[in-house]
Amino acid sequence: MSQALSQSTPSRPLSRRGMERLDLMLLCTEALDFNGGEAMVWMSQQLGYGELFPNRVELWKRRCHNPLRRACRRGSLDSRETDALIRILCTMADRLYPMLRGLLSTAEPPEVMEERWQLFQSRLSDLLRERMNPRRSSVQTLLDPVSGHLQRLALVQALALGAGSGGFERLRACLMDVVA
Amino acid sequence: MKQTLVYGQQSCRLKLEGFPDVSAGHSADALGIITSWTLDWAGRPQLEGRLDHLVALINGVLPYARYLMSGVARPFGAPSEPVGIAPAGVGQHLLVLRSGQPGVGPLEVQLDDAELADLVRVLDSLRLDPRLHLQSPLSQPLVQPLRRWELRQAEPLAQRLAAPLGGLAALALTAGLSSLIPLPAPAPYRASSTAPTTAPETSAGPSPAPAAIPAALDPGNSGSLTPKAATLPNPAKPTTQPAISPARPSGPPARP
Numbered sequence: 001m002s003q004a005l006s007q008s009t010p011s012r013p014l015s016r017r018g019m020e021r022l023d024l025m026l027l028c029t030e031a032l033d034f035n036g037g038e039a040m041v042w043m044s045q046q047l048g049y050g051e052l053f054p055n056r057v058e059l060w061k062r063r064c065h066n067p068l069r070r071a072c073r074r075g076s077l078d079s080r081e082t083d084a085l086i087r088i089l090c091t092m093a094d095r096l097y098p099m100l101r102g103l104l105s106t107a108e109p110p111e112v113m114e115e116r117w118q119l120f121q122s123r124l125s126d127l128l129r130e131r132m133n134p135r136r137s138s139v140q141t142l143l144d145p146v147s148g149h150l151q152r153l154a155l156v157q158a159l160a161l162g163a164g165s166g167g168f169e170r171l172r173a174c175l176m177d178v179v180a
Numbered sequence: 181m182k183q184t185l186v187y188g189q190q191s192c193r194l195k196l197e198g199f200p201d202v203s204a205g206h207s208a209d210a211l212g213i214i215t216s217w218t219l220d221w222a223g224r225p226q227l228e229g230r231l232d233h234l235v236a237l238i239n240g241v242l243p244y245a246r247y248l249m250s251g252v253a254r255p256f257g258a259p260s261e262p263v264g265i266a267p268a269g270v271g272q273h274l275l276v277l278r279s280g281q282p283g284v285g286p287l288e289v290q291l292d293d294a295e296l297a298d299l300v301r302v303l304d305s306l307r308l309d310p311r312l313h314l315q316s317p318l319s320q321p322l323v324q325p326l327r328r329w330e331l332r333q334a335e336p337l338a339q340r341l342a343a344p345l346g347g348l349a350a351l352a353l354t355a356g357l358s359s360l361i362p363l364p365a366p367a368p369y370r371a372s373s374t375a376p377t378t379a380p381e382t383s384a385g386p387s388p389a390p391a392a393i394p395a396a397l398d399p400g401n402s403g404s405l406t407p408k409a410a411t412l413p414n415p416a417k418p419t420t421q422p423a424i425s426p427a428r429p430s431g432p433p434a435r436p
Binding site for chain 2: 105165170
């Protein structure tokens with residue numbers, strides 16, 4: 001059924017905004033998992049994308065099509081590569097779902113929630129400073145502890161709702177939204 | 181042989197009960213006819229219903245999650261439908277279940293983001309389960325990108341109205357400033373093309389008979405005191421001075 005669904009979905013390359021969001025969500029999974037970069041390569045091999053991304057450098061080169069990167073690459077990825085990246089992201093989100101759920105749940109005491117978000121924000125900020133262009137306004141917003149909270153929440157929420165094989169279609173359609 | 185399929189997450193568990201449709205060639209572990217379903221929530225009352233209620237739950241929750249991922253929190257499920265879901269603040273969602281039995285009010289369940297994600301994962305598991313063979317297939321989730329006007333709903337009203345209101349204000353300001361600029365004086369009246377070309381161009385203002393004045397004011401032209409009657413057609417008006425005499429010979433009389 002999943003294959004049938006994927007065939008019914010329009011297949012086209014992601015827009016710049018979609019590529020930004022995809023790379024930021026991959027960055028969020030790295031903030032949740034210290035070995036996220038290695039896990040992505042391993043996951044791509046497991047999902048059968050070893051030919052597309054044979055090593056970590058190739059995966060990094062595809063992710064560098066994000067315009068927010070310090071070392072940004074021109075051009076756009078084809079739909080096969082973006083689908084592979086989205087599939088890897090969904091599988092990573094599925095693996096990290098307990099942590100994502102922990103960030104979104106309101107059943108925990110507020111102190112525990114605050115501590116979780118602080119940890120996530122500090123790790124994400126470190127990765128953003130290391131890899132993204134700090135002059136871009138969206139990067140500055142994400143780095144801001146107060147005004148960037150809603151954006152970080154939206155990224156985590158989208159990761160939780162797009163986790164697993166059922167979330168692939170939703171996540172791909174979301175990344176292909178027309179830029180408002 | 182009764183079949184039971186269970187899909188669980190941390191906060192909710194969905195249980196389907198039914199039978200394989202042997203007439204359709206289903207295997208023994210498949211589920212082709214659903215007789216009942218129950219949804220157990222942690223700390224909340226159990227929900228149960230028929231197949232159409234389950235379909236309504238899927239049709240409400242999955243599109244809601246799809247829009248939420250794009251940042252558009254909008255309600256799904258009309259009041260006439262058995263299931264509705266709507267945003268209820270940051271990170272909160274209100275699931276409304278309306279009973280078909282008379283006299284039973286709607287049941288409202290407040291969900292946070294984590295519980296909504298659990299419910300979505302449960303419904304995804306159900307939708308993608310190869311053991312489930314329903315005669316009426318479940319509706320497919322929204323897999324199309326949202327349109328521009330749908331994404332605009334996510335923007336605050338003030339932000340949406342800022343551009344058109346700014347344009348209108350700029351237009352009104354420009355029109356007001358333009359009305360303060362004085363209008364230029366009207367162009368002088370130009371006589372008809374029969375006026376003599378010797379007429380002075382310095383005369384300002386309209387002149388009723390610009391051709392007569394220069395001739396009358398010409399001091400060197402003694403004979404120019406032409407009969408006013410020629411130009412003033414009111415002979416009855418008395419004058420203190422003798423009227424312009426007809427041509428009086430100033431020289432010696434002519435001799436024959």
